[in-house]
Amino acid sequence: MKDLEDWRREIDRVDGEIAKLFEERMHIVEGIARYKQANGMQVLDSAREDAVISKNLGRIEDQGLKEYYRQFLVEMMNISKEYQKAILNIGEDVAYQGVRGAFSYIAMKRLFKDSPGKPYATFEEVFSAVSSGEARYGVVPVENSYTGEIGEVFDLLKRYDCRIVKTYNLKIDQNLIGVKGSRIEDIREVYSHPQGFLQSEKFLKGRGWKQVDYGNTAASAKYISEVGDVNKGAIGSVETARLYDLEVLAENINTTDNNYTKFIVISREELRPGSVFSLLITTEHRMGELARIIKSIERYGYNMLNIKSRPIKDIPWEYYFYIELEGDVVKAGDLLRELEENSKYLKVVGSYSR
Ligand SMILES: C=C(O[C@@H]1C=C(C(=O)O)C=C[C@H]1O)C(=O)O
Structure with missing residues (x-):
């Protein structure tokens, strides 16, 4: 009879082969990660994972090992996805x-x-x-x-x-959601954020349901999923319903379809080239100061997409402006220099693409 050492020598031999194959697989995975990044694809591909599992289970001859091998494949693909996220710098951050x-x-x-x-x-x-x-x-x-x-x-x-x-x-989009098996006729109470009720006003009118303000739409969905009562519904998005394993009882119940x-x-990264950039600016509190800023923008040929004013908190009745301009910030050096000369404060707060 083989002793433990003999068995372990055999395990070591198999592990040696697995290690080589593991490295080879992970190097291929790295190539896939870079391909996905270059093509704007996400790391997870559930359909491919299902195919990998069924193809490989078919290769297992010992029936008693199939379920174990399935677990092995799932774990292997989890490790593969973790590695891809690490390579692509996708974190919990x-x-x-x-x-x-x-x-x-x-x-x-x-x-x-x-x-x-x-x-x-x-x-x-x-x-x-x-x-x-x-x-x-x-x-x-x-x-x-x-x-x-x-x-x-x-x-x-x-x-x-x-x-x-x-x-x-x-x-x-707001939806009426309920626990599995409930129907609209069962609902007596609905849980949501005040905005959820407001946006679904027309749908809720005349139903006589008790409306319970429950902080936010996600907390409401979570609550009804926990109590599991067919008489309790929530208002929220389809994604929220899915996340808490709930059913959508009525779709798109928002009064206006244009919400x-x-x-x-936001990021701390350096400004990148883009097709829109935004500024915060304050001027002297004198006649014509803001007009001067707007004239510079016009002279340099930038389309202003948005301008908002906000109070400067520690100086009552003075304001700063948020301005969004169409164009590439990288090429806007001359405009920015002129704005800086004519303002008290200027900060470029964004560059992005539409
Ligand atoms: C490697 C890929 O990325 C992921 C990991 C998989 C794997 O390790 O086999 C399969 C599908 C994806 O979820 C891929 O898309 O092929």
């Missing part, structure tokens, strides 16, 4: 404000498909995480097409060393 399943989370996932993201309670914490290097990117909303701008975010752009590197418009929230991605 995308900060967002809110909770998993909320609209900021959904915007973050659309922008960074492979990142689980890192939730923070406030906008300021997101800015602080990015400017300290704790997070590489941050995702925050700046404006809703229905309720208007989120002023605090502009103030934070002024205070923190962060720049806008990308913008994203998220269509806000968008614009998000920005």
